[in-house]
Amino acid sequence: MSYNLLKGKKGIIFGALNEQSIAWKVAEKAVEEGATITLSNTPIAVRMGEVSALSEKLNCEVIPADATSVEDLETVFKRSMEIFGGKVDFVLHSIGMSPNVRKRRTYDDLDYDMLDKTLDISAVSFHKMIQVAKKLDAISEYGSILALSYVAAQRTFFGYNDMADAKALLESIARSFGYIYGREHNVRINTISQSPTMTTAGSGVKGMDKLFDFADRMAPLGNASADECADYCIVMFSDLTRKVTMQNLFHDGGFSSVGMSFVQWLPTKKDLMSTKMKMVISFTVNR
Template sequence: MLKIDLAGRRALVAGVADDGGFGFAIAKTLAEAGAKVCVGTWPPAFGILQTLLRRGKLDASRKLSDGSMLEFEKIYPLDAAFDTLDGAPAEVRENKRYRETGDFSIAGLAAQLKIDFGDRPLDIVVHALANGPEVKKPLLETSRAGYLDAIGVSAYSMVSMVARFAPLMNEGGTFLSLTYMASERVIPGYGGGMSSAKAALESDTRVLAYEAGRKYGVRVNTISAGPWASRAASATGIIDAMVEYAAHNSPLTDPMSAEEVGNAAAFLVSPLASGITGTTLYVDKGYHAMGKATAARFGTGAADPE
């Protein structure tokens, strides 16, 4: 039987702080397929995630289809705003939520992976990171600092991770990130430069697929996921309305699940997708294909009569 088999492979999923986002769903699906999974967690959430796991608060979400539990091989502190520890300002390094985590930079994580698992510790890297401090502001009101923060954490961090993690990958290594339709179309309320960051991420996916493919033999893809009401997405203030709107206006109107994104991710990082790179894969119930809304009133659930 043809199946996704990731046994013997190690994945790093960057951007897991709880069980409510796509990062966790992808980590769980990779584990279901047999991969060993490490995660990178934002330092302010690092202790919180460990506490949730220790107290069993995530046990229901961690349960796999065979009855066993998703176990993270390692949990690493990671702030993808910093390529190296020297690049983090003193006020960050000395902050109580950071100072006891060690080297939380991208380069620091690469070095620690080599210490923990050897020179070629990785097969799969998932970039499930995004942050826009001014996401609620229209683009016209976004500051330069807010715009550059959104680009740096949400897009450039992928470039940095490919540069530092690709040399650590075994043959057949693959990278995957998460993007959103705001890269292509106007989503009022999704501001602060985040739409620009997602557009950059998709463009970088294509360029990185070429450059890292030629240099290291790795694949680089991204998933454009439909709106999902994760804790992080709630920061936009519009996520519930977007989930409802997408459901009413997509070819498939059943609610999208994080598991569907996880399943697509497992396929893209598996040998079954060995010929796919530089691609944006839509996992959004077909919403991306629509050119005209079908709902009569935004957010009401009412539809045009047929």
């Protein structure tokens, strides 16, 4: 159901790869809500992935770019403004990759050249993106810039590895640049800390299936899906959130606020039902 929340707005979506991508879902919802968009991903992702199919479906242009390259980012923003005939209203940074994770290097045995790449791709690219946009004066007043994060920026999750460091840096960039861009141009910058999501990138994390299941059991509302995350992004792009900036917004069904949960003691539905029955029997006997 469309609410026309982005009617007349224009935006750039970085990172859509396939139908499992959160960025893919955001692109679809943005257009559904009335926005005009451009898509960007690495040249190899454009050649090898399914982005062209998405661009045809949404009638939008794909601009290949390496998000770690300032020159490429300048091309994305300049070309997007040409297409839009004006400034950009919203930007999504949905980019993350760790060579150490891919190579199964543990946190106490990192390859530092790979770590540099992790930080550059997953976090510093966000800084470069914002800096390029600011220097080009590419973002409209009260425009919205978003990046996708994860609770591992604040808490330790075995197997998430150096991506946790990258997410912590990503959130810091949102705060630091959010202050400057907000004071000077009323542009808001936030991060959304999403539930574990079975995207192509997320599935590469060691033990992701167990992490997904654990979070789903712990969270009072269960894990938030990619579609639900896209809905949240749309709200953050809209005029409904004009005064929200420099925030890391948890979108995880309540997981980030839970300490000890009931399901930690009763890890399966079978155990849960068994315990309920015991409680009923005990209550009946002791009446």
